[in-house]
Structure formats: structure tokens, C-alpha cells
Amino acid sequence: MFNKILIANRGEIALRIIRTCKEMGIKTVAVYSTADKDSLHVRFADEAVCIGAPPSRESYLNIPRIIAAAEITNADAIHPGYGFLSENAEFSKICEEYNIKFIGASSDMIDRMGDKATAKATMKEAGVPTIPGSEGLLASMGEGIQIASEMGYPVILKATAGGGGRGMRIVREESEFKKAWDDARQESGAAFGNDGLYLEKFVEEPRHIEIQIIGDSTGKACHLSERDCSIQRRHQKLVEETPSPFITDELRDAMGKAAIKGAEAIGYEGAGTIEFLVDKNRNFYFMEMNTRIQVEHPITEEVTDFDLIKEQIKVAAGEPISGQNYYPKLYAMECRINAEDPSNGFRPSPGKINNLHLPGGRGVRVDSHVYAGYVIPPNYDSMIAKLIVSGQSREEVIVRMKRSLEEFVIDGIKTTIPFHIALLEDEEFKAGNFTTKFLETFDFSVIKG
Structure with a gap:
């Protein structure tokens, strides 16, 4: 069992993890931004390390600073909670390289399931029911229009790296396809640095x-x-x-x-x-x-x-x-x-x-x-x-x-x-x-x- 776990998160989930660790006899390390210096997870952890300014990129998304905090406190595991770096394959891999146990999925697993087109293909191969749609990413808008016409409208375009509803557009007829395609690609590219899209049949009243x-x-x-x-x-x-x-x-x-x-x-x-x-x-x-x-x-x-x-x-x-x-x-x-x-x-x-x-x-x-x-x-x-x-x-x-x-x-x-x-x-x-x-x-x- 681990001796000390660093919680790479904030707020209620950090406090939630600390409580269970205490009950298991495991020491905890909180990391925090300057905006969170008075937060309860900082108070109730055994140790706390400030990792940067309020913007997430300078603190809770700053991998080098989090790894450094783990090293100076001799933490042998990191729990990422949810959000922030919890599904970041690079962070999981770096933890592996530094011999710090990432309490979550492996980098390979995050990559495979984080890309929604790959995840869908993997589940389909495993025999899990999947929504009818494109086989992987769409190579072009024309391919999407052809699949939609064969499958029947309405359909939905989805960003392969998406989340929180971003990079998604419902298309109810062919005349709407070009605008939906352009909007979804622009939004997903800006939000995730990846404008790849796939297409599915839109499930009504889900x-x-x-x-x-x-x-x-x-x-x-x-x-x-x-x-x-x-x-x-x-x-x-x-x-x-x-x-x-x-x-x-x-x-x-x-x-x-x-x-x-x-x-x-x-x-x-x-x-x-x-x-x-x-x-x-x-x-x-x-x-x-x-x-x-x-x-x-x-x-x-x-x-x-x-x-x-x-x-x-x-x-x-x-x-x-x-x-x-x-x-x-x-x-x-x-x-x-x-x-x-x-x-x-x-x-x-x-x-x-x-x-x-x-x-x-x-x-x-x-x-x-x-x-x-x-x-x-x-x-x-x-x-x-x-x-x-x-x-x-x-x-x-x-x-x-x-x-x-x-x-x-x-x-x-x-x-x-x-x-x-x-x-x-x-x-x-x-x-x-x-x-x-x-x-x-x-x-x-x-x-x-």
C-alpha cells in the first residue's frame, strides 16, 4: 500500500480523497494555487505545496510543478481526481517515468478511450452496442454527407477529442451540413487542438x-x-x-x-x-x-x-x-x-x-x-x-x-x-x-x- 498520496486537484474532490486516505492510514499532500491558499483541502492535508498562480495552466495543469511537488514530499502516488489532468495521457506517462503511481488509467488506456472514434471502434469490436455512424474519423465533408444520406437524418457531428458538448452539431437535413461541419471543426480545433470529426445517427429522446x-x-x-x-x-x-x-x-x-x-x-x-x-x-x-x-x-x-x-x-x-x-x-x-x-x-x-x-x-x-x-x-x-x-x-x-x-x-x-x-x-x-x-x-x- 502507498505511504503518501499527492492529490493533483482542488475543492471538494481533493477533500474527498483526503478523507479516505486518512481512514486508510495514508499520508496526503495537497497542491494549491495562490487563489486556493485558504481552501479546506489545503488545511486538512498532511502537507501542502503551492504550485502557482490562479490560472489553471500555471497551477493545476502544470505537470512539471506537480511532479516536483511529489518529488520534494516523497509522495509515491498521485490521485488526479476528476477534471484537470485526470484524463491526460502525458501526465499518466510522466508519472510512470518518474516511478510515481498514477491512480487512474494508463497513458495507453487514456489515449485509446480519449479519442472517441477509436473508443467507439474498440467497443464495437468487443461486441458492445454502438450508435450507427462513420467508421472512424471523416476524411472530408463529402464523405459525411454521403454517410448521412445513406443512414438518414438527423445525424450528429462530434469532435473526436471533444467533451462538455463542444465540437458537436446536430444536422437535420443536407442543407445544414456545411455550416455544421465548419462550426464543429472550428470549435473543436480551438478547444482541443484537434478538429477531427466523426458522425453518428442522432438518437431522438435519449x-x-x-x-x-x-x-x-x-x-x-x-x-x-x-x-x-x-x-x-x-x-x-x-x-x-x-x-x-x-x-x-x-x-x-x-x-x-x-x-x-x-x-x-x-x-x-x-x-x-x-x-x-x-x-x-x-x-x-x-x-x-x-x-x-x-x-x-x-x-x-x-x-x-x-x-x-x-x-x-x-x-x-x-x-x-x-x-x-x-x-x-x-x-x-x-x-x-x-x-x-x-x-x-x-x-x-x-x-x-x-x-x-x-x-x-x-x-x-x-x-x-x-x-x-x-x-x-x-x-x-x-x-x-x-x-x-x-x-x-x-x-x-x-x-x-x-x-x-x-x-x-x-x-x-x-x-x-x-x-x-x-x-x-x-x-x-x-x-x-x-x-x-x-x-x-x-x-x-x-x-x-
Whole structure:
């Protein structure tokens, strides 16, 4: 087992990793930018090293400084959390070269799964259902038009190095293709330094369902069931829940088996998710693989009584997984609390938190790094807390979540709490009738506060 782990991240996920390390008897090192000098992950780690100025490229994305911090503190492993360098193949490879264990996927695995066209081809070869589309990257716009006409519209162009909805364009007829092609290439080139595109049939009325998997160094994998991540705004998740109100036992079993087949086909080691789109007829298709821990991992932990961070560390240290699959014993939901104004187009709202009261009670968990007096910097992602609620039924979870949100007080900034309360009062949401397009028709005028 590791003696000391450096956490190459910030905020709530850094604090989350520190907690598990302490319970495992492992020393921790926090790294931080000057904007985060007063953050709780800096306070609660055993050691802390400042690695640069607030811009991410000068701190949390600065590989040489992070490696130097690991070397001077004698850390024998690095946990990247999510975001930042968690799916950076170069960082994983450099850790290997410096004999520092990267608690995540290997550089080769990140490369293979990070390129979405390659990932799709790999999963298709493994027998995992994939969305019909181009075989790899499109060589030209003309090739894309030909495939789309043969397959039928609507189709979607996707950046092979994409994420967060960037480099994606829906094309509903041939006359729209050229503009969509030009826009997607320009956006993906600017965002990722790679303007390669591939094409897929556009799945109407989809659900976004992901399967949590864990693989070990022996090549074995298991799954921890599904999470429904369909409540999204511009491809950014806002609410996640498990089990999904849309998934049947038979479909859960089929998707779990497909996820394991895909993970074992590539010899995946560590925690990850196989992401699927599920259409209105409950046909499911591979979308992508995330080779890291997910923001929404706590809801899986709450319904399976399983510490995913601990399992990541154990697998990285060479220990085998149990081999069994885990299914929900409870229901759980997570609301992402962002420093944003939901009544004003979710405009970011950084600033000082004047007063803070966290909800509590049975079945309530808050993962956060903020406190009264904390100043939210404008340099990073706007998520400041995750409210996780569990219960015996989905109905109980919704009632408990609404009560917890009403009890959650954050003064001094705007947050997404009023949006979440309005969402939980929506009859269609309460009935489980929603897709990834749900918020496109949501009445934001009902938000109070």
C-alpha cells in the first residue's frame, strides 16, 4: 500500500480523497494555487505545496510543478481526481517515468478511450452496442454527407477529442451540413487542438445512462450498476440519480454485462464509467468511456455501501477486485450546487460566502469545500457543493432532497439551489418522465429567489 498520496486537484474532490486516505492510514499532500491558499483541502492535508498562480495552466495543469511537488514530499502516488489532468495521457506517462503511481488509467488506456472514434471502434469490436455512424474519423465533408444520406437524418457531428458538448452539431437535413461541419471543426480545433470529426445517427429522446465499473490489474472487471444523468444543461450534468426510473431489471443486467465486456476487452484498470445513450424504446448504445472517478460517484456509494475512492487506491496498489457486481439497495440523488444564477442564464456568481448553513439529518450527505467567509475564485469550475440524499424509494428521496435544499443556506452569492427546488416540484420530473432535452422546455420563470 502507498505511504503518501499527492492529490493533483482542488475543492471538494481533493477533500474527498483526503478523507479516505486518512481512514486508510495514508499520508496526503495537497497542491494549491495562490487563489486556493485558504481552501479546506489545503488545511486538512498532511502537507501542502503551492504550485502557482490562479490560472489553471500555471497551477493545476502544470505537470512539471506537480511532479516536483511529489518529488520534494516523497509522495509515491498521485490521485488526479476528476477534471484537470485526470484524463491526460502525458501526465499518466510522466508519472510512470518518474516511478510515481498514477491512480487512474494508463497513458495507453487514456489515449485509446480519449479519442472517441477509436473508443467507439474498440467497443464495437468487443461486441458492445454502438450508435450507427462513420467508421472512424471523416476524411472530408463529402464523405459525411454521403454517410448521412445513406443512414438518414438527423445525424450528429462530434469532435473526436471533444467533451462538455463542444465540437458537436446536430444536422437535420443536407442543407445544414456545411455550416455544421465548419462550426464543429472550428470549435473543436480551438478547444482541443484537434478538429477531427466523426458522425453518428442522432438518437431522438435519449436518456444518458452510465455504468460505474472497476477493473484490476488481472484484467477482471465488475460493475456497480447505473446512474441516470439525463438532467443536463448544454451537456453539463445538474442532477444525477440511481437507480434510474427508466431502467428495468432486464435492461440493467444487459447494460452491466455490456460495460464489463467493454472494460475487460481493453484490460481496464481502475474506476471508470461506460456511458450509454438509451432511446425511448430502451435500446442502448455506447457513447464514450470516462477513465476517471466521476463527480456523481457519491450516489453509487450511498446505494451500494462501497467506497469508490478506497477501491481506486487498492486497485492501483495491485489488489484484486472482489469480482462481484453491486446493485442498488436504496435510492439516491445528487444535486450539484453551483455558484451560478439560474434565473439569469446560469451566469457564474463568484464571490464571498457571508453565511453558510449545511443541511443534515438521516440520509443526507454534503460534499463541499466551502465555509462562511470563503471567497469563491472566478478561475475554476462553478460547482461548490454536492448535495446527496438517499432513501427507501425515489419518492422519499425527492421529498428529502427538497427539504434539504430548503435548509441549505448560502448567503452572498447566487446558487443553483432555487433551480433544484423548482425542478423537484415539476410533475413530469417527479414522475420520472424526462430525457436529456428536458431543460430545453423547462419553465425557468417558476424559480423563486
